[in-house]
Amino acid sequence: MTSTRITVKGDRPYDVVVGTGVLAELPGLFGAGVHTVAVVHPAGLPEIARPVCGVLRSAGYTVVELPVPDGESAKSVEVAAELWSAFGRYGVTRSDAVVGVGGGATTDLAGFAAATWLRGVEVVQMPTTLLGMVDAAVGGKTGINTAEGKNLVGAFHPPAGVLCDLATLVSVPRDDYVAGLAEIIKGGFIADPTILLLIEDDPEGARLPEGRHTRALIERKIQVKADVVGADLRESGLREILNYGHTLAHAIERVEDYHIRHGEAVSIGMVYAAELSRLAGHAGADLVERTRSILTSVGLPTAYRREAWPELRDHMRVDKKNRGAKRRFVILDDVAKVTRLEDPPEELLEAAYGQIAR
Structure with missing residues (x-):
C-alpha cells in the first residue's frame, strides 16, 4: 500500500508520511547538508532503533545511537542534559539532525533536546506508538516534566518531517x-x-x-x-x-x-x-x-x-x-x-x- 503525505502548513511546512513499511522514506525527510544524525530511542527497545540506524547509515549518514529511559521518566532535565552532553561529544553541529524514535515521551524529549541544542537543530520524528503518531510527534510542541507539572518546560520546534510506519503498531501492547x-x-x-x-x-x-x-x-x-x-x-x-x-x-x-x-x-x-x-x-x-x-x-x-x-x-x-x-x-x-x-x-x-x- 502506498504512503500518504499530510502536510502541516505554517512558516516551516513539513510532511507527515503515513503507511506500512515506509521506513525507506525516512532519509528523504532530512534537509540538505545533514551529516551526523543522533538517534534518540528508549533503552528498553533497541530493536525499534536498529533498522532506523541501518537505513540512515545506508543513506550515507554518520549515526549516533542515544538510548534514554523508557516512558515519562525520560522527560526530565537530567536526561535532557545527558543528551546535550552527548551531542557535544559526538560533534552534532547546527547543520546536523536528531531523530526521535519511540513513543510520545521519547519524541517530546528528542524534540526538546533538538530545539535547545545550539539554539535549534533539525529534528525528524518517527513515532512507534499510536499516541505518538496521532498526537505527540505532530505539531512541534516539545517538552519535559518538572515536579510542578507535565510539559511546563518546553519549546515550539516544528520537525523537518514525521514518519508513521504503521507496521510498528503490531508490537504495541x-x-x-x-x-x-x-x-x-x-x-x-x-x-x-x-x-x-x-x-x-x-x-x-x-x-x-x-x-x-x-x-x-x-x-x-x-x-x-x-x-x-x-x-x-x-x-x-x-x-x-x-x-x-x-x-x-x-x-x-x-x-x-x-x-x-x-x-x-x-x-x-x-x-x-x-x-x-x-x-x-x-x-x-x-x-x-x-x-x-x-x-x-x-x-x-x-x-x-x-x-x-x-x-x-x-x-x-x-x-x-x-x-x-x-x-x-x-x-x-x-x-x-x-x-x-x-x-x-x-x-x-x-x-x-x-x-x-x-
Missing part, C-alpha cells in the same frame, strides 16, 4: 494501543465527527492495529492536528482546542505520578469536560452520553476516585491554559463546536467532578 485511541476520539469530538462514526461502526476493530478503519482513523486524526497547528503553532488561540479533556487529565497524571497511561487520563478528562460543558449550559446530556458510550465501547475508563478531588483541584491551578489567576477550560457546545469556559466557579468544577467520581 494492547492496553497501550487502546489508550492511544483517546486522542483519536478527542479529534472526533473537537473537529471531525466522521472519526466518531467510524469507531461507532466497529469499536472492536478500532482496538486493533489491523482494524478495517485503523488507517483512516490515524490519518483523520493527524489531519485534524495538522490543520490546527498549521494555523496556530504557538497556541495563541485555535490550538488550545487540542487541550480538550487535558486539564483534568494532566492533574490525574500528577496524582498518579505518571503511572497512568496518558490516553486513559485523557479519556477520564473528556468525560469531565463533557459534564462541565453540560452543567455550564453549553451542551446537552446527549453529548455526555455519547462521550461515555464511545470511550466505554473501546475499553477506556470514564471515572476516577472521589477522594482525589482536592488534590486534582490544586493541580489544575497550574495549567498552561490559565491566564494569571483565571482558570480556562476547553469545552463543547456540541460535537465539533468548541468554546472556552473562563474562570468557572469552584462549585461548578466540583459538581462536574461529582458526575465522574466513583
